[in-house]
Amino acid sequence: xxxxxxSRSIGLEKVANYWEQILIINSHQRDRFAxxxxxxxxxxxxxxxxxxxxxxxxxxxxxxxxxAAIYVANNLIKSNLNLRVYDPKVQPQQIFFDxxxxxxxxxxxxxxxxVYDSYDDCIDQTNIIAILTEWDxxxxxxxxxxxxxxxxxxxxxxxxNILEKDKIESIGFNYIGLGR
Numbered sequence: 001x002x003x004x005x006x007s008r009s010i011g012l013e014k015v016a017n018y019w020e021q022i023l024i025i026n027s028h029q030r031d032r033f034a035x036x037x038x039x040x041x042x043x044x045x046x047x048x049x050x051x052x053x054x055x056x057x058x059x060x061x062x063x064x065x066x067x068a069a070i071y072v073a074n075n076l077i078k079s080n081l082n083l084r085v086y087d088p089k090v091q092p093q094q095i096f097f098d099x100x101x102x103x104x105x106x107x108x109x110x111x112x113x114x115v116y117d118s119y120d121d122c123i124d125q126t127n128i129i130a131i132l133t134e135w136d137x138x139x140x141x142x143x144x145x146x147x148x149x150x151x152x153x154x155x156x157x158x159x160x161n162i163l164e165k166d167k168i169e170s171i172g173f174n175y176i177g178l179g180r
Contacts, residue, residue: 030068033159033178034075037128040155041081046127047151048081053119054133054160055087055095062089068159069132070098073113077103083113086122088135120149127151134160147171 001023007016037050057067064070073083077099085095092115099109116122119138123129123146131138139162147154155174156163168175 026068027071029178030071031075033068033130033157034072034079036176037076037130037157038079038081040128044153046153047125049126049128050076050081050083051119051122051126051129052083052085053087053122053129053131053138054135055085055090055098056133056135059133059135060089062091062094064090064094064098067098067132070102072130072132072159074099074102077105077108077112081112084116084122084124084126085113086116086119087133088137119146123150125151127153128155128157130157130159131162132159134162138162143168143173144171147173 003019004016007019040046041048052069052073055064055067055069057063057065076083095115096109099113100106119141127150153174154172156168158175158177161177165175165177
């Protein structure tokens with residue numbers, strides 16, 4: 001957004017338009033990701049709980065500014081889905097601050113979102129895991145144990161394409177990598 005503003009302020013309309021289109025595409029990708037999850041739940045009568053792994057904008061930080069997780073979560077909340085969130089560094093108060101900033105509905109956010117201190121608790125009573133930050137620890141999880149604990153059929157929406165598709169599918173998961 002800053003690049004759009006700067007470009008326009010110095011008369012570089014084509015450059016501003018380019019950066020603006022990137023913002024539009026990013027927004028479309030976030031909505032598309034959430035809509036795929038909603039569609040899967042609705043078309044297959046799945047549990048309405050979704051485990052979100054990752055909230056930070058990028059790994060190894062607690063920075064949430066413009067994180068895709070905020071927008072994906074907001075889209076899912078609007079569809080009355082329940083979110084179970086785990087991020088190794090982002091605190092619960094930051095997650096609720098981000099959601100309240102974007103949708104100004106504290107009561108609905110608190111009714112629809114639960115934040116967990118461990119991924120193991122986050123996956124209870126879910127069919128779907130959505131990976132939204134590329135934390136290295138997510139790659140090292142015991143995915144067989146996770147699969148055994150989840151409701152079936154079990155799905156992973158890998159928004160960062162950090163997992164090995166063949167390995168995850170051989171366990172029994174249905175794997176959807178964003179952009180694959």
